[in-house]
Amino acid sequence: MERVQVGNVEVVALSDGGGAFPATRTYAAAGQAIQQYAHLMDTDGNLLQNFASFLLRADGRTVLVDCGNGPEREGTLLREIEAVGVRPGEIDIVIFTHLHGDHTGWNLERESGQPRFVNARYWVPRADWDRGIEQNREGGSFNRDVRPLDALGVLDLIEGERALTPSLITLPTPGHTPGHTSIVVRSGGEEAYIIGDAFITPVDVAEPEWPTTWDGDPVQTVLTRKMLLARIEMGNHLVGASHLPAPSIGHFVVVNGTRTWRGVRTPGG
Numbered sequence: 001m002e003r004v005q006v007g008n009v010e011v012v013a014l015s016d017g018g019g020a021f022p023a024t025r026t027y028a029a030a031g032q033a034i035q036q037y038a039h040l041m042d043t044d045g046n047l048l049q050n051f052a053s054f055l056l057r058a059d060g061r062t063v064l065v066d067c068g069n070g071p072e073r074e075g076t077l078l079r080e081i082e083a084v085g086v087r088p089g090e091i092d093i094v095i096f097t098h099l100h101g102d103h104t105g106w107n108l109e110r111e112s113g114q115p116r117f118v119n120a121r122y123w124v125p126r127a128d129w130d131r132g133i134e135q136n137r138e139g140g141s142f143n144r145d146v147r148p149l150d151a152l153g154v155l156d157l158i159e160g161e162r163a164l165t166p167s168l169i170t171l172p173t174p175g176h177t178p179g180h181t182s183i184v185v186r187s188g189g190e191e192a193y194i195i196g197d198a199f200i201t202p203v204d205v206a207e208p209e210w211p212t213t214w215d216g217d218p219v220q221t222v223l224t225r226k227m228l229l230a231r232i233e234m235g236n237h238l239v240g241a242s243h244l245p246a247p248s249i250g251h252f253v254v255v256n257g258t259r260t261w262r263g264v265r266t267p268g269g
């Protein structure tokens with residue numbers, strides 16, 4: 001867990017646990033070229049990933065961005081929220097960068113089917129919602145964790161740029177999924193970007209033109225990454241990303257001509 005201040009907004013990076021995925025599978029289209037990033041892999045050729053959520057305290061509101069894999073993977077998110085001193089009932093808004101199952105796992109109490117964050121509205125990108133309804137995957141995470149939000153009366157579908165609070169604005173960043181959405185934190189002359197899965201691994205940061213196997217629309221993914229880089233690098237703004245190495249909050253920096261991820265806890269960062 002890591003806390004940073006962006007103007008008057010408190011940004012806390014939380015984790016639901018970690019994972020490791022073969023680099024060759026993540027960048028199937030890159031072929032042998034992926035081996036130049038062997039230094040970013042473990043000894044088995046895996047890229048390590050965090051499953052981060054972000055707790056934002058802004059303008060008197062408490063906002064949770066994404067909510068992990070959930071109980072099946074014995075995630076740590078609920079314990080981390082508690083450790084920050086926040087009770088689930090204190091969260092006003094749960095917002096999803098997108099609706100993949102590793103971002104929606106703690107939405108509902110499994111037994112009762114009731115919202116776990118009892119006083120929250122759930123903000124859901126409309127294009128991802130529409131796709132989930134259309135696919136209607138039996139046993140899928142959308143039908144289990146997201147679809148019930150409508151009947152429970154806690155669903156707000158969002159699109160375009162919307163203010164969650166005066167300091168938190170949504171920014172459409174499609175590509176990974178059609179409705180993928182980032183959150184811009186803007187307060188006291190400072191800015192930060194919560195970018196979900198727009199950049200998934202440090203290889204994405206170095207090679208923004210290499211989409212991963214998980215990106216639904218590779219062409220749009222690359223366009224979105226370039227748009228984000230232009231905005232973020234103009235002011236060297238802070239970045240929060242779902243799966244970049246823990247604590248998943250840091251900066252994009254250029255070292256010896258290569259763009260790289262530097263977490264706020266990285267030595268020398």
Ligand SMILES: [Zn+2]
Binds near residue numbers: 100197
């Ligand atoms: Zn993800």
